[in-house]
Amino acid sequence: MRLTMVGTGYVGLVTGTCLANKGNDVTCLDIDAGKIAQLQAGRVPIYEPGLEEMIEHNVRAGRLHFTTDKDAAYRPAEAVFICVGTPSDDRGRADLTAVIAVARDIAAAMQAAPGATGGDADNDPEKIVIVKSTVPVGTNARVKAELAAHTSKPFHMASNPEFLKEGAAINDFNKPDRVVIGVETDHAADRLRDLYTPFVRQGNPIYTMDIPSAEMVKYASNCMLATKISFINEIASLCESFGADIDQVRLGMCADARIGNKFLYPGLGYGGSCFPKDVLACISMGQESDTPARVLEAVDEVNNAQRQRFIAKIDKHFGGALAGKRVAVWGLAFKPGTDDMRQAPSVTIIRHLLDAGATVAAYDPVAEHTTREVFGDAIAYVDDPIEATDAADALVICTDWDEFKNPDFRAVKKGMKSPVIFDGRNLHRLDAMRRAGFTYYSVGRAVVTP
Numbered sequence: 520m521r522l523t524m525v526g527t528g529y530v531g532l533v534t535g536t537c538l539a540n541k542g543n544d545v546t547c548l549d550i551d552a553g554k555i556a557q558l559q560a561g562r563v564p565i566y567e568p569g570l571e572e573m574i575e576h577n578v579r580a581g582r583l584h585f586t587t588d589k590d591a592a593y594r595p596a597e598a599v600f601i602c603v604g605t606p607s608d609d610r611g612r613a614d615l616t617a618v619i620a621v622a623r624d625i626a627a628a629m630q631a632a633p634g635a636t637g638g639d640a641d642n643d644p645e646k647i648v649i650v651k652s653t654v655p656v657g658t659n660a661r662v663k664a665e666l667a668a669h670t671s672k673p674f675h676m677a678s679n680p681e682f683l684k685e686g687a688a689i690n691d692f693n694k695p696d697r698v699v700i701g702v703e704t705d706h707a708a709d710r711l712r713d714l715y716t717p718f719v720r721q722g723n724p725i726y727t728m729d730i731p732s733a734e735m736v737k738y739a740s741n742c743m744l745a746t747k748i749s750f751i752n753e754i755a756s757l758c759e760s761f762g763a764d765i766d767q768v769r770l771g772m773c774a775d776a777r778i779g780n781k782f783l784y785p786g787l788g789y790g791g792s793c794f795p796k797d798v799l800a801c802i803s804m805g806q807e808s809d810t811p812a813r814v815l816e817a818v819d820e821v822n823n824a825q826r827q828r829f830i831a832k833i834d835k836h837f838g839g840a841l842a843g844k845r846v847a848v849w850g851l852a853f854k855p856g857t858d859d860m861r862q863a864p865s866v867t868i869i870r871h872l873l874d875a876g877a878t879v880a881a882y883d884p885v886a887e888h889t890t891r892e893v894f895g896d897a898i899a900y901v902d903d904p905i906e907a908t909d910a911a912d913a914l915v916i917c918t919d920w921d922e923f924k925n926p927d928f929r930a931v932k933k934g935m936k937s938p939v940i941f942d943g944r945n946l947h948r949l950d951a952m953r954r955a956g957f958t959y960y961s962v963g964r965a966v967v968t969p
């Protein structure tokens with residue numbers, strides 16, 4: 520199929536590349552000329568394992584193209600996937616400005632095509648317009664109205680929420696747990712089913728449903744995952760207050776098959792470009808419809824409190840006197856496997872350290888360039904985790920990259936001014952840290968002193 524991805528970010532780029540890899544002809548369109556120039560030059564603007572090689576392969580095969588030319592991207596496309604950002608606005612609602620702008624662009628390109636109905640199979644085929652961005656229920660209807668207001672040509676609407684995880688995006692797209700397709704016409708259902716069938720050869724389901732339900736599936740899924748994180752963090756806080764150990768509680772609790780052991784790790788709270796904004800958007804949907812999303816309000820509150828609770832441990836340890844202290848930070852990205860810094864807990868923590876007068880030496884295997892966009896030269900970036908701890912008064916672990924799970928703690932301790940670790944990811948065993956001679960703070964567990 521001839522496809523166009525609008526928005527060449529994490530979702531558009533991964534989706535476009537994986538669809539090209541199955542033999543489709545894919546054009547990725549973006550208004551960010553710098554991003555498109557990089558891609559045209561063979562450089563991938565984001566870090567995503569396996570993506571660069573797959574892009575290179577499909578570009579070479581002539582199936583994957585990058586452009587800023589809207590007309591050239593929209594006119595020949597049989598299906599257009601809207602993959603632009605839907606960030607929170609100042610009231611927490613999903614900002615649909617980009618989605619609606621794209622709808623107008625698509626309509627303009629359709630309208631400019633010769634003929635009364637479109638349908639020239641080679642140059643201007645009848646299109647399926649697919650909203651892949653995460654959007655509140657009712658957005659597809661708004662996009663449809665916007666298209667209909669600006670073109671008389673026929674088209675089909677579809678909702679196809681994306682469930683990929685940054686850091687594992689290629690695998691998630693190639694082997695989805697499920698594909699969700701919201702449709703109004705058989706044509707859209709059939710074509711999207713054709714498109715996704717190669718990805719579900721192991722028998723995972725393609726669910727076809729009405730569009731509002733498809734839109735809601737995405738929010739419900741992300742909100743459920745965010746709820747699990749806030750839930751386990753709340754239990755971790757109770758463990759700290761009452762002398763229980765969250766690691767043991769977790770094991771005992773997760774052995775119950777009804778609960779399961781996935782996505783129930785205590786830490787610094789959820790971050791990234793999706794959970795925080797999707798929880799807020801769902802809360803807004805509740806407010807707008809007089810159906811308050813009370814659980815989600817609490818989920819958001821617990822998440823914000825989780826970072827502050829961790830910061831309070833650092834403050835308390837130093838008696839509030841962080842000025843002049845040197846703090847090493849391991850891990851900047853909001854989670855391992857990505858360079859995405861959007862809503863990363865490390866940002867809240869580093870900002871606090873800097874405001875309190877501390878200096879920060881940070882190490883992340885891939886997120887230095889994106890962290891520079893946030894902090895510029897206000898912190899020092901080092902190429903090696905041990906180097907970061909040199910002469911440090913404390914080490915703060917923000918991201919659970921594998922390489923932090925078994926570091927040379929003898930070298931760490933030797934270089935540090937005082938051997939204190941604040942581990943926001945519970946990467947280490949308490950007895951091991953005691954033996955290694957550290958004062959060790961973690962989440963939902965006792966404080967260890969040597």
Ligand SMILES: NC(=O)c1ccc[n+]([C@@H]2O[C@H](COP(=O)([O-])OP(=O)(O)OC[C@H]3O[C@@H](n4cnc5c(N)ncnc54)[C@H](O)[C@@H]3O)[C@@H](O)[C@H]2O)c1
Nearest residue numbers: 526527528529530549550551602603604605617652653681
């Ligand atoms: N990042 C994820 O892990 C993930 C997973 C599932 C769903 N989503 C959802 O997918 C959507 C996109 O997320 P993302 O992380 O890929 O966003 P992103 O910010 O990485 O990329 C969005 C891209 O859209 C481009 N854009 C904006 N307006 C445009 C326009 N008018 N025409 C063409 N391009 C335009 C931007 O320049 C940018 O490159 C969001 O709704 C998000 O919630 C994201």
